[in-house]
Amino acid sequence: MSAEPVNSQQHSMPEAWVRIRGLRYTRGEQVIFDGVDMDIPRGRLTAIMGPSGTGKTTLLRLIGGQLHADAGTVEVAGQNVAALRSKALYRLRKRMGMLFQNGALLTDLSVFDNVAFPLREHTRLPELMIRDLVLMKLHAVGLRGARELMPAQLSGGMARRVALARAIALDPEMVLFDEPFTGQDPISLGVLVSLLRSLTDALGLTSVVVSHDVQESLSIADYVYVISAGRVVEHGAPEALQQSTSPWVQQFLQGQSDGPVPFHYPAPDYRTDLLADSP
């Protein structure tokens, strides 16, 4: 499998904010990553795509320092995340935001208080200013009117948008987005796509979007990594990726069930499995 970039402009990319080298991560018997190298450039929008269950969420947790690699290094802003003591790790985390796959809103706080939470924890801003900041973030995701609602009253897509507003509340340098497009209707999807793009361009945010939505990811990303079976199978600019001759990448981009990527989780032969007499 080729792990060489399919475009030749990599040397013109800005410096890497996240640098992953030789990453290996296992869960019991299961090898989730085996020799992953990745550079996530500062101030750009990088998409990481791959079938569900390949470890995209796991990768974000490794970047955020919640999980530790078995081998290899994950560097963020020049610091080896696994080697940081908790004070330094927390200082680094103030510089990044993370949008969790299911939102992970604090269920005992209203939408407003959820977005205000990081501001109240980490700044001494007066309540009036916090209010303005929260309303601005909520406005950006189209939920200023929902500020009084409790998380239980939100749909999955709305909860994820509130979580997005919370992730950018402290104006971080990098935001990790875990499946931001899932559960969005076409209108909010369009708004989200342009929001991610404009956050990256206007604020110089380093964005990492993890997704299995091929079209949306390709349409907004500056750079794309495709991972599968514990490795990076292809990376490059979106246009270059679409030209890729790798049957693997073509199958994934076109969404075909037949090809080098198995649709099935590893299993014994279907026929023998069905015909087996013992349960």
Place this chain on the structure above:
Amino acid sequence: MMGLLQRLGATTLGITERIGRGHLFLLYVLGGFPSLLPRFGLVIKQIYASGVLSLLIIAVSGLFVGMVLALQGYNTLVDFGATESLGVVVALSLVRELGPVMGALLFAGRAGSALTAEIGLMKATEQLSAMEMMAVNPLHRVVAPRLLGGIIAMPLLAAIFSAVGIIGGYLVAVGLLGVDEGAFWSQMQAKVDLFDDVASGVIKSVVFGFVVTWIALFEGYDAVPTSEGVSRATTRTVVHASLAVLGLNFILTALMFGDD
């Protein structure tokens, strides 16, 4: 035989490991106590939450326990013609033993199980993870105020249990059994010692509040993050916390009243 030994060994190791983790957890949580001082509102909120949860059941149970104490005590004392000491018997039983112990058992069942479920669900829905990623330590922000809240709420609840119990005892003794009202109160005042009896009850309930809340929070934090895992953890909280309260009560009683 080997298999049995092996299982025994594995179980022992498992238990030892969990106890170790429980103590580490406590250490980290206690590390968050200093940061609670400037934000004592967080603690007040937890005292209120667990206090209100348990208040009704504590008050009702206290009333009935006090009434039963009066009935049973009367039957014994009447043979010695000492029924005017009934107030002392009721008050001492409640303040020394039943207030702290029953209060803690009820607290474990009501507030403890709720704490475990709350923390376990926060873990299962990644709320604790999300806090970590927001550079907020959940052990300090979520767990520490609940522990301190439990430590403060428990003696208050035990005091309410005892107070309501004494009223229940009074109702039965004076209203039903015809014990002299003046003797009931004056004997109680004369024989119940502020330091020996009341303070030892308060010390007990502070210890129980600490242990019950600690177990409840650890079980929640350590729960397998699924609905089944959380429900198991909730059950374990009630069982372990109740056993811990009863065991500790014996030790504390032996220490405090053993040599007089």
